[in-house]
Amino acid sequence: MVLAPLAALAVATLSACGGASAGAEGGGSATKTIGVSVADQKSLFYVAAVQGMQAEAKAKGYELKVTSANNNSTQQVSQVNDLLTQNVGALIFISQDSTAASAGVRAANQADVPLIAVDQKPESGDGELATYIATDSVKAAKQLCEWMFQQMGGSGNIAILHGVLGSTAEIQRTQGCQEALKENPNIKVVAEQTANWDETQAFQATQNILTANPDLKAVFGESDAMGLGAAKAAKQAGRTDLISVGIDGFPTMFDGISQGLTQATMAQQPYKMGQIAVDNAIAYIEGKGDSVPKEQYQDTVLITKDNVASEDVTTFYGPNAKSQG
Structure with a gap:
């Protein structure tokens, strides 16, 4: 069974800030805030991924704004649009389904916010991803x-x-x-x-x-x-x-x-994927996005x-x- 600390992760907007505040840094347009939209926080995969994001963001001095759609596509699209109005420097996106994926990517592209897709990938033609991180x-x-x-x-x-x-x-x-x-x-x-x-x-x-x-x-x-x-x-x-x-x-x-x-x-390896997603988001925020691969498939282990x-x-x-x- 899963112990309470894993299963009882709060799903409202969460802060993983290590002393940094949102907003412009160093006089530039970059913000030290990363938006995160996940399909739910019931799946242990998504819970672990968010925990990996939180740990990495805290270690790197970045703030996370995390929302969960509770497996509702319409709700997730609304949450993505809301996050994009909050001056996030990048968006990490675990979509509920293809409908939410397409709308979310389009919205991020229109807002000129780099989007890091995790686990679910929009079909070709639905927009541009900064990178895609997933299991093969x-x-x-x-x-x-x-x-x-x-x-x-x-x-x-x-x-x-x-x-x-x-x-x-x-x-x-x-x-x-x-x-x-x-x-x-x-x-x-x-x-x-x-x-x-x-x-x-x-x-x-x-x-x-x-x-x-x-x-x-x-x-x-x-x-x-x-x-x-x-x-x-x-x-x-x-x-x-x-x-x-x-x-x-x-x-x-x-x-x-x-x-x-x-x-x-x-x-x-969802915890690792969450860490990678935050590192990639930071790379884009800090103007180093060219170093991020477009696709990052993680291996599994047969148990x-x-x-x-x-x-x-x-x-x-x-x-x-x-x-x-």
Whole structure:
């Protein structure tokens, strides 16, 4: 489980100021304030990313203005526009979906504020990004599905639980598993449902899938929350043999693997991504944006029963991330 310091992060405007104040610095137009708009502060990934941002901003003497959209696209667009009126020097943006992503990037471009996109990427043609920081989700999903197929002995029926349709992670994770499926013709997808990254929705979807497909061997959850939901549904149905996997590396998933509830995850590095995003924002504010790469894909680590005890979850989700395992 996640301890309170990680899960109870305040989601109103937060300050990570190390003694610096917002406004023009050194007579120039640069401000030592960075705006941050995130989709929510319920997802452990986003919580850890913001904590990484806060730690880095405090260390560098910058202030953060953080807003959470509570998974509401309209609200996020409004929050982005509000941040852009507050003299922020750069905007770090974790969008709720493609609609919010497109509108947010356009607004930042019109305000001439560099935008650092994290995790979700607007489609081409929707505006200019200062940089894009994300997990290589295609690679991660392909590796995870290949591992899952090996555990199945190379044949059998699987189900796929999709995240929010049209989001960058959902598209890329679907693509990665599809690439693995092409190389494993004896693996059959017998059910696909959308569970929107949510454990409860995944639990309910898996209950229905297991009823219709009693010979199901495995579930690929495109996130840890969905992988956990699938595993809990399988346990309730007496299907402790069902293989359930996810992508994230949540502390709760580390626990699930340690306890034998779930079998694998691809651990992301959100805390590090948050730190990188702040460093990139500062580079742009200080006129050093040319040094920032346009795309920065971070690798994942496959976590299974073989290495879960030796891998430290705080490496991925920051010093406040703890597991009970």
